[in-house]
Amino acid sequence: MTTYSLLIILGCGLVTWLPRVIPFILVKKIQLPDIILRFLCYVPICILTALFVSNLLIVKEGKFPELNMTYVLATIPTALVAFLTKNLMYIVISGMCFMAIIRHFCI
Secondary structure, X not given: OOHHHHHHHHHHHHXXXXXXXXXXXXXXXXXXXXXXXXXXXXXXXXHHHHHHHHHHEEOOOOOOXXXXXXXXXXXXXXXXXXXXXXXXXXXXXXXXXXXXXHHHHHO
């Protein structure tokens, strides 16, 4: 690895890291209005939902979207965990475990 390659990798890391850290630094010093804090509570759920739906459907050009059955099978027990616990951490961990089990035995 050359020095140039190392500098490029470090520079890309810095450029990726800064936009994620700067908002946290700025928000620590100011008091956000209550309406913004309530809005920000929904961001993790929105991100997870967008990631979930984008993986749930298989889109092929010129065809109607199809369901990805592996994800559908993992969704059913994960939705049950979500209904019973209403805890985001349990939902994510159980979803990952169910997906791992399905991929191990079905694929």
